[in-house]
Amino acid sequence: MTLTVRLAAEEDTAAVKACVLAAFERYIGRIGRPPAPMLLDFLAEIRARHVWVVLEEQCVVGSLVQYETERGFYIDTVAVLPESQGTGAGKALLVFAEQEARQRGFNSVYLCTNSKMTENQILYPRIGYVEYERKHESGYDRVFYNKPLGQAQASVGSAA
Numbered sequence: 001m002t003l004t005v006r007l008a009a010e011e012d013t014a015a016v017k018a019c020v021l022a023a024f025e026r027y028i029g030r031i032g033r034p035p036a037p038m039l040l041d042f043l044a045e046i047r048a049r050h051v052w053v054v055l056e057e058q059c060v061v062g063s064l065v066q067y068e069t070e071r072g073f074y075i076d077t078v079a080v081l082p083e084s085q086g087t088g089a090g091k092a093l094l095v096f097a098e099q100e101a102r103q104r105g106f107n108s109v110y111l112c113t114n115s116k117m118t119e120n121q122i123l124y125p126r127i128g129y130v131e132y133e134r135k136h137e138s139g140y141d142r143v144f145y146n147k148p149l150g151q152a153q154a155s156v157g158s159a160a
Helices: 010-031 042-047 089-103 118-126
Strands: 003-007 051-056 059-069 072-080 108-114 130-137 140-148
Touching (some): 010 059, 051 089, 059 089, 072 089
Parallel strands (some): 072 108
């Protein structure tokens, strides 16, 4: 299976939205409301060049929302279709985000997850993320992680 990461185009809006909704739907009951990624204005994020997609055989199977903030390089959302989870699509997106951050001159990335998404609190430390803060923000209890970036690794294909 070959995965390709590229910048999302406006015509990807429906696929990106469907991917995020499918990936995060299972958390609604746990959180008691839709997780923040489900509420994004996907077209606006795509137009701002914040969204990347991972393709398998030309079909969107995952999406990534990332951008620069005052605090650093932020990975806002990583979503993979449920039927494509475990295929390496999520890893490809995270590796891509880290490479993109390096190319933009950042020596770390940060992200957050909802405190009720306990799976993420196991995953992120396993792949080098360090928890640095917990706070209630925008109506959600969030756990923030930072990952220092080492030397650049082999690049993942991208089109800017």
